[in-house]
Amino acid sequence: MSLLKAKSSRTREKRLDTLNAWQGNVSAAVTEFSDGEPVKRIRTFSQSTQDDLLYALRLLAAIRNSVSVIHAGRGCVAAGLFHQVTKGNGRWIVTNLDDRDTIMGADLKLRKAIKEVYHRYKPEVIFIVSSPIVAINNDDIQSVVEELHEELELDIVPIYVTGFASHHAVTGYDTTLHALLKYLAGKRGEHNKNNSVNLLSVAEHPDDRREAERILTSLGLELNILPDEASHGTFRHAAAARYSISLDQDTGNYLGITLRDEYGVPYAEASRPIGIGATGRWLSVAGKALGLDEAAVKLFHEQESERVQKALGDFNLNGVRVYLGLASATSFSVLSLIEELGGEVVGITVSRLDQLHKERLEELSSRYPVLQIHVADGQPFEEANIIKRLSPDLYLGDSAHLGQIGRLGIPVVSLEETPVLGYNGVIALARRFSAALLNRTFGAALARTPLPYKESWFRRSPNWHIKKEVK
Amino acid sequence: MAHHIEGSRNSCALHGALQVIEAIEGVVPVIHSTAGCGVQHFLGVNRLNAGADRFGGPPVSNSNISEKHVVFGGSSRLREQLKNTVKIVEGDLYVIVTGCSTEMVGDDIPAMTKEGRDQDFQVIYANTPGFRGDVHLGYQLAVKALIEQLPSLGKGEQSPIEGLVNIWGIVPHQDPFWAGNLEEIGRLLEGIGLKPNLLFGYGQGLTAWNRVPKAALNVVVSVWGDAPALLLEERYGAQVLRLEGLPVGSAAGRFLQTVGDRLNLDVTRTENFIKSEEKRLSTYLASIADTYYRAGFQREFALIGESAQVVGISEFLAGTLGLIPRTLIITDNPPENVREALLTTLTGLVENSGTEVFFSEDLAEITDIVRSAAVELVLGSALEEPVAVELGVPFLQLSFPLSKQVVLSRGYAGYRGAATLLEDFGSAILSKGYNSHISQESQVHTASESALYGS
Numbered sequence: 053m054s055l056l057k058a059k060s061s062r063t064r065e066k067r068l069d070t071l072n073a074w075q076g077n078v079s080a081a082v083t084e085f086s087d088g089e090p091v092k093r094i095r096t097f098s099q100s101t102q103d104d105l106l107y108a109l110r111l112l113a114a115i116r117n118s119v120s121v122i123h124a125g126r127g128c129v130a131a132g133l134f135h136q137v138t139k140g141n142g143r144w145i146v147t148n149l150d151d152r153d154t155i156m157g158a159d160l161k162l163r164k165a166i167k168e169v170y171h172r173y174k175p176e177v178i179f180i181v182s183s184p185i186v187a188i189n190n191d192d193i194q195s196v197v198e199e200l201h202e203e204l205e206l207d208i209v210p211i212y213v214t215g216f217a218s219h220h221a222v223t224g225y226d227t228t229l230h231a232l233l234k235y236l237a238g239k240r241g242e243h244n245k246n247n248s249v250n251l252l253s254v255a256e257h258p259d260d261r262r263e264a265e266r267i268l269t270s271l272g273l274e275l276n277i278l279p280d281e282a283s284h285g286t287f288r289h290a291a292a293a294r295y296s297i298s299l300d301q302d303t304g305n306y307l308g309i310t311l312r313d314e315y316g317v318p319y320a321e322a323s324r325p326i327g328i329g330a331t332g333r334w335l336s337v338a339g340k341a342l343g344l345d346e347a348a349v350k351l352f353h354e355q356e357s358e359r360v361q362k363a364l365g366d367f368n369l370n371g372v373r374v375y376l377g378l379a380s381a382t383s384f385s386v387l388s389l390i391e392e393l394g395g396e397v398v399g400i401t402v403s404r405l406d407q408l409h410k411e412r413l414e415e416l417s418s419r420y421p422v423l424q425i426h427v428a429d430g431q432p433f434e435e436a437n438i439i440k441r442l443s444p445d446l447y448l449g450d451s452a453h454l455g456q457i458g459r460l461g462i463p464v465v466s467l468e469e470t471p472v473l474g475y476n477g478v479i480a481l482a483r484r485f486s487a488a489l490l491n492r493t494f495g496a497a498l499a500r501t502p503l504p505y506k507e508s509w510f511r512r513s514p515n516w517h518i519k520k521e522v523k
Numbered sequence: 524m525a526h527h528i529e530g531s532r533n534s535c536a537l538h539g540a541l542q543v544i545e546a547i548e549g550v551v552p553v554i555h556s557t558a559g560c561g562v563q564h565f566l567g568v569n570r571l572n573a574g575a576d577r578f579g580g581p582p583v584s585n586s587n588i589s590e591k592h593v594v595f596g597g598s599s600r601l602r603e604q605l606k607n608t609v610k611i612v613e614g615d616l617y618v619i620v621t622g623c624s625t626e627m628v629g630d631d632i633p634a635m636t637k638e639g640r641d642q643d644f645q646v647i648y649a650n651t652p653g654f655r656g657d658v659h660l661g662y663q664l665a666v667k668a669l670i671e672q673l674p675s676l677g678k679g680e681q682s683p684i685e686g687l688v689n690i691w692g693i694v695p696h697q698d699p700f701w702a703g704n705l706e707e708i709g710r711l712l713e714g715i716g717l718k719p720n721l722l723f724g725y726g727q728g729l730t731a732w733n734r735v736p737k738a739a740l741n742v743v744v745s746v747w748g749d750a751p752a753l754l755l756e757e758r759y760g761a762q763v764l765r766l767e768g769l770p771v772g773s774a775a776g777r778f779l780q781t782v783g784d785r786l787n788l789d790v791t792r793t794e795n796f797i798k799s800e801e802k803r804l805s806t807y808l809a810s811i812a813d814t815y816y817r818a819g820f821q822r823e824f825a826l827i828g829e830s831a832q833v834v835g836i837s838e839f840l841a842g843t844l845g846l847i848p849r850t851l852i853i854t855d856n857p858p859e860n861v862r863e864a865l866l867t868t869l870t871g872l873v874e875n876s877g878t879e880v881f882f883s884e885d886l887a888e889i890t891d892i893v894r895s896a897a898v899e900l901v902l903g904s905a906l907e908e909p910v911a912v913e914l915g916v917p918f919l920q921l922s923f924p925l926s927k928q929v930v931l932s933r934g935y936a937g938y939r940g941a942a943t944l945l946e947d948f949g950s951a952i953l954s955k956g957y958n959s960h961i962s963q964e965s966q967v968h969t970a971s972e973s974a975l976y977g978s
Contacts, residue, residue: 137926
């Protein structure tokens with residue numbers, strides 16, 4: 053059956069056996085995923101974390117000429133405000149469901165909101181984002197979509213996020229990408245092939261996107277970038293492209309495989325181009341798939357590598373023990389960069405672990421079987437406990453809780469809004485690493501403020517609250 | 524029926540309650556809701572007030588309910604979460620706050636709180652689903668929970684405290700300058716011999732909250748402080764003093780005078796204190812005069828913010844600095860019964876100036892109003908920056924949300940706040956260039972024209 057016939061994508065836990073709570077060493081992680089489906093774990097104490105609704109908002113913020121109507125209570129659009137005022141992205145309308153709406157339903161309100169924003173802004177597309185309230189009271193969004201699509205002659209795309217159906221925020225990317233293709237890419241077989249290559253860029257830093265663009269266009273490729281900064285027509289174009297390559301095999305996975313299975317666009321998956329070596333490997337995977345001149349690719353890589361080496365000068369991380377707290381694919385790729393710079397990764401926290409990471413885990417376990425892996429999204433109480441034991445020299449993270457890590461007194465570098473990809477990414481990161489190690493006074497100042505946890509917590513094992521789920 | 528909103532800046536009740544709890548030392552919120560509620564608050568509130576990061580990240584305890592709990596109820600999950608929060612997170616008091624999902628499911632929060640109390644946990648609760656209202660409701664619900672449920676924990680002080688004054692109605696983070704504003708109001712009250720009970724911010728913990736019933740006076744800075752003050756009047760017979768808005772500049776002197784009268788304070792002491800504060804402000808005004816004239820500080824302005832802020836700031840700008848309030852937009856949805864008074868105050872700031880006052884929290888509407896106003900200065904939130912840029916006029920971010928300001932201890936209340944406000948808006952004018960932009964829509968408002976316009 054066509055993937056896109058379904059109302060929504062399957063959750064990550066169902067599709068890829070994704071775990072969000074786990075701790076152990078790399079070889080145990082390999083065993084976990086080798087013996088069939090891993091056992092799901094839950095937490096008996098948890099902290100606020102990203103959910104699918106937040107990831108949907110993050111992805112939609114980057115779509116041009118669109119308006120998003122969040123069918124929800126008024127607070128569910130708070131993160132939209134963040135995207136709007138810090139990055140100038142997105143136009144957000146919340147239907148502001150009240151007490152009565154939770155009982156009676158509110159499709160009239162939804163209709164009214166859509167019509168008003170349509171007449172005011174005349175966008176190319178309107179997104180409807182569902183929410184916990186709507187998922188619980190089963191408001192009928194689908195008929196609103198169908199009726200108004202006809203009445204307004206406008207593409208209206210419903211995104212069925214719930215806030216609770218999946219433990220993995222990344223499910224929100226899948227749900228959104230599913231909807232974008234389902235409603236905007238057109239039917240299988242109705243496209244004329246074009247010569248462009250899809251660059252799958254999901255919520256990447258704008259500088260990272262530009263860096264990937266710079267590299268690929270300099271090799272003569274014509275790019276169709278999505279979903280970041282895509283517009284309405286980009287998705288249709290994508291369905292007829294000659295190839296897809298992704299910047300992140302984790303976030304871009306659903307888009308890549310759906311374009312492949314649904315529209316026959318071949319998809320090359322490679323580790324994120326972070327560090328000189330990984331960028332070279334990513335480029336060579338792309339080059340082979342796209343039939344680029346091997347010598348030209350090699351020459352380009354050599355020239356760029358030389359430029360980076362020159363910029364790095366004597367900089368290295370020799371003898372520096374590093375902890376990584378990053379999204380999964382980023383974490384595995386940054387690990388190679390740290391190795392490249394001579395540093396040692398002493399532990400990692402990844403946001404999730406699943407079948408997509410199996411190969412990488414196997415490769416890692418052959419080299420560092422006892423390297424500790426902690427699986428958690430936004431659980432700083434566990435991370436702080438682990439890091440206190442390891443006392444690394446440097447922490448690299450992309451979460452919202454770096455303010456807590458900093459109180460442990462170690463140098464912290466945030467990758468949340470720092471470009472990391474490609475050759476330029478190496479230079480940008482090295483500069484941040486260098487500054488963090490050169491002057492550690494801020495960490496020392498932060499360490500004067502205690503963490504919000506009791507001392508007794510740090511005597512417990514960090515995975516104390518991770519339990520096997522009783523079904 | 525609640526209407527849809529574009530670019531909503533008033534968040535939800537849960538977030539308002541979190542703002543209250545996070546601003547009190549030693550108090551820990553335990554969120555019973557879906558996982559994202561706390562992160563929504565962190566991204567959409569804390570991060571848009573750079574310098575508002577008490578825990579070093581998103582909220583430290585959240586039950587993160589999943590599908591199973593939506594179907595079968597989440598009470599047992601809350602029981603487990605509360606027990607473990609008390610074990611892991613340092614705190615003097617834990618406050619359970621709820622989101623939309625668990626309220627729709629119908630989890631019994633009072634029962635879970637009671638269970639916690641039976642195990643000697645210091646725990647109270649507030650039902651705060653977002654479908655019930657906005658950030659201001661959340662402030663009121665959390666404050667009410669504290670006032671009503673803290674005495675039952677048995678730590679209240681017994682003897683009355685002479686000269687103790689509670690301050691209500693400044694919603695932490697929704698007023699980005701809340702901490703500085705409270706500190707300045709406190710400094711002023713101390714100046715006339717009183718003991719301010721600020722309740723929020725640095726050094727404000729349960730000791731302050733346990734003293735609440737012992738105050739001689741409850742000062743209400745915005746309409747959102749009405750509910751707690753009335754509750755305290757009803758329960759403990761404490762006096763209430765309502766202000767029209769944030770007291771900025773000379774309004775602070777009038778405020779102190781009223782407080783002095785109410786509490787029969789030493790008149791000379793109060794007068795001397797006000798006199799010395801006034802003198803300092805006058806000196807500042809004289810020092811800025813050259814720049815004021817040269818750069819043309821006297822402008823028609825639009826101001827967008829919460830009611831207490833709009834009243835206080837425009838009163839100072841118009842009443843002392845000679846600016847012309849052209850368009851005032853109040854974004855916090857004050858109840859109907861106070862709107863008339865707000866209109867009267869604000870339209871009367873400068874006689875015959877044709878000041879227009881609007882109530883709206885919808886970005887589309889606010890943008891239209893500002894665009895058509897042809898003002899020479901825009902003071903508002905980050906959301907108004909695009910329209911200010913479009914108009915080509917100086918712009919200052921001073922209401923929530925902020926994107927280009929770090930605020931730690933600055934405030935606009937009182938005499939010190941008046942000087943800070945003058946610094947900030949003056950800097951905005953200087954950085955944009957002296958000459959006000961003349962556009963196709965520019966128009967010269969004369970007194971007689973405006974009188975017609977305003978009538």
